[in-house]
Amino acid sequence: MLLVEISDSTESKSSLICVDNLRGVSEVSLDFLHDRIKVRASCNGLLCCSSVPDKGVYYVCNPMTREWKLLPKSRERPVTRFHPDGEATLIGLACDLTMNKFSVVLAGYHRTFGHRPDGTFICLIYDSESNKWRKFVSFQDDQFSHMNRNQVVFVNGALHWLTGSSSCILALDLDCDTWRKIKLPDEVFYGSGNRVYLLELDGCLSVIQISDVWMKTWVLKDYYREEWHTVDRVSLRCIREMVPSIFPISQTNEYVFLASHKQVLVYHRKSRLWKEMYSVKNSSTLPLWFSAHAFRSTISSL
Template identity: 75%
Template sequence: MSMRRDGVFPEEVVIQILARLPIKSLFRSKTVCKLWNRLSSDKYFIQLYNEISSKNPMILLDISDASESKSSLICVDKLRGGSELSLSFLNDRVKVRASCCGLLCCSSIPDKGVYYVCNPMTREFKLLPKSRERPVTRFYPDGEATLVGLACDLTCQKFKVVLAGYHRTFGHRSDGSFICLVFESELNKWRKFISYQDDHFSHMNKNQVVFVNNALHWLTVNSAYILVLDLSCDIWRKMQLPYDVIYGMGHRIYLLEFNGCLSIIQISEAWMNIWVLNDYRKEEWSMVDKVSLRCIRGMVPGIFPISQTDEYILLATHKQVLVYHHKTRIWKEMFSLKHSSALPLWFSAHAYRSALFPCN
């Protein structure tokens, strides 16, 4: 790498260096000069920064301390380990419900039906307007949406929030209809549509929702299929899993994103199989890796894959975050919970990445 004669790096080199900084460090550097100050609003730089950060996925832990009745947000990064994030700028007690492209969708704990979308790295947020369906006690059974999804378009800097669950009239049980509310940031309003669904997804792992191909994807509780919401036409449909996945005896199945594709992680006592959906339209899957779990045998019943890249997979256990490197086939501990937690870490774990994405 060569410098100019005046000892200053070329502008493109400076941009490449800055695009690899944590967002907090990047914002602190804005006072250095006019070039650095304008970068955070430059389209080319924002695209470059987000592309680079997509290769460094993290795990976000929303941890409740049973002894102190409080929660904290921990971001676990392969490069820097665990660091605390604060959502105090929301001025509310919230629970993280969904994560996508650096944004979080949070629901207010004291005020049911109040939702925020925020970027915890830049401390920007948007309080979502109330829909005509408020109060959300129309959702069954506990007044809150069963499924919460966040869909982000990095290119256009737009996002959508989806709240879905069984519908009920006041004082009655669910009538079997399934209500879906979609908020669009570009229009700043909600739209609603109602369909009829069976109840195979009423107790799914709601954290693992994957946004690819302009659709949100949830794995059903019995792992029989993937429930898909196509946001381009507001249609729910079902996607089949590979035959070997459905009929794998004693396997646990998890749904993740992998390089912009859907991926399934299949875990048995001794192996972790990684499947990728190569052809979305034809629903053609292929197994891309088979990982031995022999060296972490004691942890296998409690491991829960959260995020992955070509290089590694991040997994949560009861009190730890592990990383598995594909190339070296080595396991490492990234984070360990020191105090007692109300729930295992994987109950509160979300795939996360930092991004320059305004939401206000």
């Protein structure tokens, strides 16, 4: 499924909708949090949300069961923690259903109050079992665009982000608190009109590249040997006018969900048919892909 936060400029409010290939479109309410929030990450049916009025306040919730947990505040002062605006560059949620636990990761460049950023990369990790934050510091020279840091995938006990230049995947191993770089498929072509996205496919890392006329998908079949296999190659000629703005959000072996400025599309891999699932009827202030997250519902308890 797909969760999209719809902002309405005329009413200064937002709503959360769920788009399901089988059940259609429904509205999801997070009013049980009693706060104005923004969804920051999604993993295995749980959402990580940040408070809009109160910086540094984070929740993890299950919208299906309406269970939620307010995370304890970390000891780091927000103004000295992250550069440039006190907000973490990377926010990730890792939910292990087999162990019935979750982790929240906040990572970003360090800046001491009154000083320029010094190049160190702070990582704060919340562990639901201990109900505490832990911290480690490393050096990262990778940059992240807004959309690269918005797409985060949890597989093999690690959280993964695509770097801003789309040159590699950056993986954070949550068992040993280390960063690792994973190479992209050799066939990924860099250049004008080519865009690369990071998704999950049946428990594996997957990369989708969109060009003017093609959508190509790879899956990382061997995680440790970094062996990529081609999944499919889809012509985009029938949606040519939408190609510059489409953004793949989630996928299965059967279909791919994509968002554009105003619509949510689904592509059925077997029938090779495209279908519009949702279209904004009001004056949405942001493109839909700006606040869209892959979602898989669960009734697992927090």
